[in-house]
Amino acid sequence: MLIGLTAGVIAGLLGVGGGVLFVPALTIGLGLSQIDAEATSLLAIIPVALVGAWRQNARGDVDLPTAGAIGLLAVAGAAAGAVLANALPERALQIGFALLILAIAAQLVRRAI
Numbered sequence: 001m002l003i004g005l006t007a008g009v010i011a012g013l014l015g016v017g018g019g020v021l022f023v024p025a026l027t028i029g030l031g032l033s034q035i036d037a038e039a040t041s042l043l044a045i046i047p048v049a050l051v052g053a054w055r056q057n058a059r060g061d062v063d064l065p066t067a068g069a070i071g072l073l074a075v076a077g078a079a080a081g082a083v084l085a086n087a088l089p090e091r092a093l094q095i096g097f098a099l100l101i102l103a104i105a106a107q108l109v110r111r112a113i
Contacts, residue, residue, distance in 0.1 A: 003029060008048060018045050020101060034093040035085055042078070 007021035019041045026037035056062050085093060 004044065011048075018048055020104060023097060024101075034090045034097065038085060038093070038097075039082075 003022065003025040007018050007025060010021055011018045019038070022041035022044060023034075023037045026032045026040055027034060030037075032040065053062060053067070057064075
């Protein structure tokens with residue numbers, strides 16, 4: 001529960017995706033494998049995304065046609081990504097995730113400067 005609450009607050013404050021926070025917390029804090037942490041994070045983010053989208057839509061901040069298109073394409077991408085993730089060695093997933101976090105960090109630092 002602490003992982004979810006902390007990740008939600010940080011994601012809301014800093015605008016980073018919950019998975020960037022959930023996956024390391026689940027692997028380091030709970031000892032889950034990379035694939036289990038990624039799968040758990042994907043399932044956990046569904047209610048968060050729904051509530052966030054509902055709240056932002058109430059404020060008029062959601063471009064519904066764009067959101068619908070992205071959502072539909074993301075479903076196909078998530079299905080393909082899950083197949084690929086299960087076919088890759090866990091070490092490759094760990095390195096890929098670490099590189100993604102570094103790229104996100106570099107982008108955040110660049111924007112802050």
